[in-house]
Structures are given as structure tokens and as C-alpha cells.
Amino acid sequence: MPHLWLLWLLLVTVHDARQRRVPNWLVLLGAAIALGALAMNTQPFGIKWPDALIGATLGFVFLLFFYVAGLMGAGDVKFAGALGLWVGWQPLLPIWAVASLLAAAHGITWLLLQRWALFPKLATLLSGKPRNADAPGLSKRARPIPYAAYLALAATVWMIWGRQS
Template identity: 65%
Template sequence: MAGIELIWLLPVIVYDFYQRRVPNWLVLAGAVLALTTLSLGQHPLGVVWSDALVGAALGFGFLLLFYAVGLMGAGDVKFAGALGLWVGWQGLLPIWMAASLLAAMHSLLWLALQRWPWFPRLAVALSGRNKASGTETSRKRVIPYAAYLAIAAAIWIIWGQQS
């Protein structure tokens, strides 16, 4: 029964959408929970140690390349590593594909609203800026990629439980 990992994904989604960051304590909590379930032999998704560790390494390592060239925040990278502990290496590709599709739609909508400002509040929300206070989130990140990874992971987890 999947549940604890879904509960962990919810604050990741909220933090990343509203603050464009994922706090270290939240990433660490998810990693510790995953490692605990693995060590107790009670991993809710049936992932084994080797798959989880490879998933963590792949999740972290692959997104580290995007961070190195300035396309992604460090929180996204750390979250992907912790997520790999939950879903194993097998779950990463479909989750990355779905998250990237969601991020692309976010980006295209944001770009369209920059060109044709029909919905200025939506454009501000998509950009991560708080128009009322005039403040912007750190490093002007527009795409909350960790949130989209978490949404895609939740869908993958729930869909996997149905079959």
C-alpha cells in the first residue's frame, strides 16, 4: 500500500510551486523514510536496495548535469536523488518524461502569456513572482521542476497500485 511516499510528495509540490525551492529538511526526510522502509523490508512499492540505490544515483547524477550548466536548482537535483530511493531506477524514466512534459507545458504557457498578457495573474503565478510584494523567488526560476517530478511520481505510484 503506497501512502507514506505520497504524503512526502505533497509538501514538495507545495513548496516548489510557491517558493520555487525544496528545503533540505524535506529532501532528507524523504530519503530517511525511504531508507528506513528499505532497511525494514517494508518498502511500499516493493523496491529492493540495489534498485533504490541505482535510482538515487541516476536521479541525482543525471539532473546534476542540468544544475552544472545552470538550468536547474540544487533542490531539484537533491529531490530527484531522494525520489530515486522511492521509485528505483525503473520508475525514473517514465517519471522524468511526464515531469518534463508538464514543465514544457508550463514554460510554453508562461511564454505565451509574456507575449499576449491576457491573464496577468496567471503569468505572475507561473513566473514565481509575488506581484503584491514585488519580490521574486531566488534565482528567478520559472519552472518548479521538483513539483512536476513529484506530481509525475504520484501519478506513477497511484497508477502502479491500480494494476
């Protein structure tokens, strides 16, 4: 089951890094696998129903404030809720902290590259601008930071190192 979780995190990371969005089908897939693992008592991290449901609620509600403020996309918020189903509520704060540090480094690097265009291709990559901004259905709002990707990376770090302490 941890392999499914890692595959899901990889898919979210790649999708968010490339397109700056996490589609509903990907969020629902992760949530469905997490719920299935809980129902079959094969949850890889020993999380029980109450912790999983509290984690999903906290993950969603906390990041919802950032969405309402226009600082984050809806996919990031929904992904955080699905992530909470997997990890429960206790590791959410360290996962958020690591993801936020990674996102801050991304943002600072992007801002510096905007000001001093030393590496224009890297600046474009970090900007999150769609390849075809005129395509129908694409948001015109810039989303330079793929926060769900950083949440997924931080969750992977938690799975590998954080659970050992």
C-alpha cells in the same frame, strides 16, 4: 508507508510550486523515510537496496548536469535523488518524461502569457517570482518552472497507474 510517501510528495509539490525551492530538510525527510522503509523491509513498491541506491544515484547524477548548466535548482536535483530511493531506477525515465512534459507545458504557457498578457495574475503565478524579492536569502535568479513539483506529480501518477501494467 505509501501514505507517508504521498504526504512527502504533496509537501514537495506545494513548497516548490509556491516558493520555487525544495528545502534540504524536506529532501532529507523523504530520503530518511525511504531508507527506513528499506531497512525495515516495508518498502511500499517492493524496491530492494540495489535498485534504490541505483535509482538515487541516477536521479541525482542525471539531473546534476541540468543544474551545472544553470537550467535547474539544486533542490530539484536532490529531490530526484531522494525520489530514486523510493521508486528505484526503472521508473525514473517515464517519471522524468511526464515531469518534463508538464514542465514544458508550464514554460510554454508562461512564455505565451509574457507575450500576450491576457491573464496577468496567472502569468505572475507561473513566473515563480518571490512575493518579496528583496528579502534576505532569496535568490535573485528567476525559476519559473517548479520541476520538483512536476517530478512529484509524475511519481504520483506512476504510483497510481503506472505500476498496474
